[in-house]
Amino acid sequence: MNKIKCPFCYGDESKLENRVIFQTKDFKVKPALGELVEGYLMVVPNYHVDAFSFCSKKDLEKLRNLIDKLKQIIYKEYGIMPFVYEHGTGSKSNKFPDSVTHAHIHIIPHEIKNEKEMLEYLQMEKIDSFYDISKLKDENYFYYENQKGEMYVKNLYDRKDLRQYFRIQVAKEIGKPDKWQWRDYYFMDLISKTVEKLSHLDKNLD
Numbered sequence: 001m002n003k004i005k006c007p008f009c010y011g012d013e014s015k016l017e018n019r020v021i022f023q024t025k026d027f028k029v030k031p032a033l034g035e036l037v038e039g040y041l042m043v044v045p046n047y048h049v050d051a052f053s054f055c056s057k058k059d060l061e062k063l064r065n066l067i068d069k070l071k072q073i074i075y076k077e078y079g080i081m082p083f084v085y086e087h088g089t090g091s092k093s094n095k096f097p098d099s100v101t102h103a104h105i106h107i108i109p110h111e112i113k114n115e116k117e118m119l120e121y122l123q124m125e126k127i128d129s130f131y132d133i134s135k136l137k138d139e140n141y142f143y144y145e146n147q148k149g150e151m152y153v154k155n156l157y158d159r160k161d162l163r164q165y166f167r168i169q170v171a172k173e174i175g176k177p178d179k180w181q182w183r184d185y186y187f188m189d190l191i192s193k194t195v196e197k198l199s200h201l202d203k204n205l206d
């Protein structure tokens with residue numbers, strides 16, 4: 001199988017785009033590959049796991065804690081509450097050989113303008129607890145948390161075409177509809193701005 005080398009396990013951290021901006025004992029926080037907007041962050045566990053649905057409750061508690069801290073930091077630094085999403089890869093489905101399946105959470109300082117339409121289109125299901133992610137263990141799924149902290153999930157089965165849905169949406173809304181492909185558009189200028197702005201803060205978030 002022609003699986004791509006995991007950029008999170010093997011990425012060169014001396015490169016700007018792989019720079020660790022924040023860290024805890026278990027997670028690293030980096031700029032996004034494909035930094036559509038300044039302040040866009042990714043949370044990546046230090047260990048290789050395909051999706052956060054496979055993590056123990058204890059690890060999910062640590063993740064929750066970190067997400068909350070990052071939301072506050074972004075709000076303070078950029079004046080906008082980010083939305084949060086994950087596209088998780090389950091064990092039941094065919095893996096996506098050309099996709100990154102190292103669990104990662106996207107934290108994006110952007111307001112989805114047509115959220116209602118989007119939720120309807122994706123047929124997302126509201127959940128009350130973050131820890132309900134574990135129920136999706138075997139499936140490909142979306143986890144979406146809006147700026148108000150409301151949480152939704154969607155079982156994606158094998159809908160590979162939907163995986164980049166949120167990035168496509170953001171790209172459209174910021175007037176760069178043809179630039180959502182992170183492999184082709186890293187947006188190094190915005191990565192550089194993000195690293196510069198956030199690197200003066202305390203790196204350790206434990």
Ligand SMILES: [Zn+2]
Pocket residue numbers: 006007008009010047048049102
């Ligand atoms: Zn990995």
Ligand SMILES: [Zn+2]
Pocket residue numbers: 087104106
């Ligand atoms: Zn992703």
